[in-house]
Amino acid sequence: MTPPSHGAAAVQKRIEKTGDQALPRQALTPADNQELLRQLYLARYFDVRLIKEKKRGRLRGTLYSSHNQEAIIVGSLFGLEPTDWISPIHRDMPAFFLKDARRGWRNPERNGMSIEEVCSQVWCKATSPGRARDNWSHIGSKTKRIIHSTSMLAGTIPVACGVAYADRLNGGNAVVLTYNGEGSTAQGVFHESINFASVHKLPVITIVENNQWAYGTPVELGSPSPDIADRAKGYNIPGLIADGQDVLDVYDKVMAAVARARAGLGPSIVECKTFRAYGHGDHDDDRAAKYRPEEEVERGRSRDPIAVFKRWLVEHNQMSADEAQRFSPEGLSASEVTDDDFPPEVVQYLKEGIEFAIQAPVPPAEEGSRWVFAEGPR
Amino acid sequence: MSIVLEHKTGTKRNFLTAIKEAIREEMALNPDMVCMGEDIGLLGGAFGVTEGLLAEFGRARVIDAPISEALIAGAATGMALNGKTVMMELQFIDFISCGFDQIVNTMATFSYRTAGEVNLPIVMRGPAGAYGGGALYHSQMNEAWFCNSPGLKVLCPSTPYDAKGLLRSALRDGNPVLIYEIKELYRKRDIEQELPDDYTVPIGKAVVRREGADLTLVSYGQNVYHCLEAAEVLAKEGSSVEVIDLRSLVPLDMDAIRASIAKTGRVVVVNEAPMTCGFAGEVVARISTDCFELLDAPPLRVTRLDTPVPWAKTLETYVLPNTEKVVAAARKVLEF
Known part of the structure; x- marks a missing residue:
């Protein structure tokens, strides 16, 4: 029995391209655009490299690949202020080191995590921001304004509401971005939180990465509409739809929501249409090949965000066709690419993080019983 | 900010008034404290525990929340993460089950999973207990669920003195604290007590x-x-x-x-x-x-x-x- 389908046409129909005029992207310089591309490479390389490390048995737990969804992470973070808050979830690992990365990847002043901290977390080391107590994406930082997530999906949206409410009481003007899959929008707390955010006009932006599959369940079985953004109507807020493969479209839509939030007009939902490249987690890759039709996977992976953005750069004379050919991991799986397919500074940056993590100490066993309750400053 | 301890020496207070005083006094002492719950503002709470708070401290700090316990618990966590002390009222402790995941998985674990980076000063409190004809959903004592969830302190006072003293301690504790208030004691005349002006009762002492x-x-x-x-x-x-x-x-x-x-x-x-x-x-x-x-x-x-x-x-x-x-x-x- 084949599951009911909203159809590929429906998935694409609501992506509203409005052209280049008067869009937030107009404020981006050619150098900004080069940085956007570099960040796309970095996000992809981080994923590729970890998939390889995982396959060699060097990592614990489950890897949730962000392959093919990098434009959402990069495009949504790029225009934020250092004082803004974010709450990435399992498929958004690159967000931890890409937050505020525009101010310099190695800039110790930036309000994002260093690659050393993120790699320490992946390698279960005591130098991880959470001292390797919960796994993978379950890290955060109060000072760097990253909300620590759990495995309970949509569970950080109410926390984001509280953070935003308190920020307003504190006299701040921060926005809070939460990241969610389309599957998590069926949770009750998704509704409770956005309802509250709208009532109080909180600057909470709910990004929905609609990658069409919630583990083994297609969106048709989780949502009555192919467009999650439709839910915004019930909360009397904007529901924007972005092409999740197009970093500039994501940037434009998120910045529109950010501008609205910062003006005190309240929350938005920004749905980013995309497609999950692999299984739910690395344990699921083989089964995913069975439960997902091959032609759907091919179609879903046919618009690699790196290729889409390169094409735009070439068309807008910000990159030559030759330059565009130089590093080309697009369209390839992790097993098909090598370090030569990525800019050397990207490879080097991650190398530093991994080397730091490998030599870092593991948490001492007796820490297992600590910090159930407050112990004073760490 | 004026904090006036209006109760006259020698006046006996019932259990409910003792709690009410604790909240009001801590709100006055701590400008970073926020109260949130269903019907706590305009109505003053289903039992009247929060009467007068809205008029004294304003809408920004006394939040009438929608009927959304998961949101209330999650937002309390977010506010505490961002520097606030939160008193969160459950209209009946029975309804806490609607916010269970946010309490046990997000709030209670925050200190542990961040290795102490984040401590959450949150007090969850609400009317609890049977013997009053409340039937299935207005009589519960579900404290075992939360005693079995590491990261929460769980209290259950039985006198006005302890109710006030423990609540004040809880609001200064820096950890999530859940207080079971026995509603049959709220207005019980024969347990009324004279209370000192300024005191706390230590958590963890029988x-x-x-x-x-x-x-x-x-x-x-x-x-x-x-x-x-x-x-x-x-x-x-x-x-x-x-x-x-x-x-x-x-x-x-x-x-x-x-x-x-x-x-x-x-x-x-x-x-x-x-x-x-x-x-x-x-x-x-x-x-x-x-x-x-x-x-x-x-x-x-x-x-x-x-x-x-x-x-x-x-x-x-x-x-x-x-x-x-x-x-x-x-x-x-x-x-x-």
Whole structure:
């Protein structure tokens, strides 16, 4: 029995391209655009490299690949202020080191995590921001304004509401971005939180990465509409739809929501249409090949965000066709690419993080019983 | 900001007023404190605990929340993460189940999973307990769920003095604290007390309500009063009974329990929650371990039957602990 389908046409129909005029992207310089591309490479390389490390048995737990969804992470973070808050979830690992990365990847002043901290977390080391107590994406930082997530999906949206409410009481003007899959929008707390955010006009932006599959369940079985953004109507807020493969479209839509939030007009939902490249987690890759039709996977992976953005750069004379050919991991799986397919500074940056993590100490066993309750400053 | 302690010396306060004063005084002392809950502002709370707060502290700090317990618990967590102290009222403690995931998985674990980077000063409190005809969904004592969730402190005061003193301590504790307020005690006249002007009661300390030498009764909440009545009955039979009011379930004051059993060698633990995996069972297990060499008789517990709380008085009385049931268990242990 084949599951009911909203159809590929429906998935694409609501992506509203409005052209280049008067869009937030107009404020981006050619150098900004080069940085956007570099960040796309970095996000992809981080994923590729970890998939390889995982396959060699060097990592614990489950890897949730962000392959093919990098434009959402990069495009949504790029225009934020250092004082803004974010709450990435399992498929958004690159967000931890890409937050505020525009101010310099190695800039110790930036309000994002260093690659050393993120790699320490992946390698279960005591130098991880959470001292390797919960796994993978379950890290955060109060000072760097990253909300620590759990495995309970949509569970950080109410926390984001509280953070935003308190920020307003504190006299701040921060926005809070939460990241969610389309599957998590069926949770009750998704509704409770956005309802509250709208009532109080909180600057909470709910990004929905609609990658069409919630583990083994297609969106048709989780949502009555192919467009999650439709839910915004019930909360009397904007529901924007972005092409999740197009970093500039994501940037434009998120910045529109950010501008609205910062003006005190309240929350938005920004749905980013995309497609999950692999299984739910690395344990699921083989089964995913069975439960997902091959032609759907091919179609879903046919618009690699790196290729889409390169094409735009070439068309807008910000990159030559030759330059565009130089590093080309697009369209390839992790097993098909090598370090030569990525800019050397990207490879080097991650190398530093991994080397730091490998030599870092593991948490001492007796820490297992600590910090159930407050112990004073760490 | 003026903080006026309006209560006149010598005036007795009931349980509810004591709680009300604690919230108001802490709101006045701590400009970073926020109250949130259903109907706490305009209405002043279903029981009137938060009456006057909205007028005194304004809408920004006294939030009438929608009927969304998961949102309330999650937003309390977010506010605390961003520098606030939050008093979160559950309209009835029964409704806490609607916010369960946010409380046990997000709030309670925050300190642990961030290795102490984040501590959350949150107090969750609400009316709890049976004996008033509240039936299934306005009578619960579900404290065992939360005692079994590391990262939460769990309290259950039985006097106006403790209700106020513990609440003030909880609001300054820096950890999530859940307080079971026995609603049958809210306006009970014969437990009213004169309260000092400025005091706190330490979390994690039990108190001896009656001294005795032959048997220890350990309880909390309104069952403490059943134990005190049972002690009177047993005194007439020639037994000297000590009554310990735990006040704090997590952390549990095993020192106080052990000191009492060192005198008496016999113990019965009483709570109104259902038997299986209830907190009384935990206390009995801890006594078996920590007081192994002190016991002259096996410890017993008196609890609700393993049922919900029914409505009709005959049914409710049948399933709940009462003085007679405590006396019967005490006699059994005394005669062993």
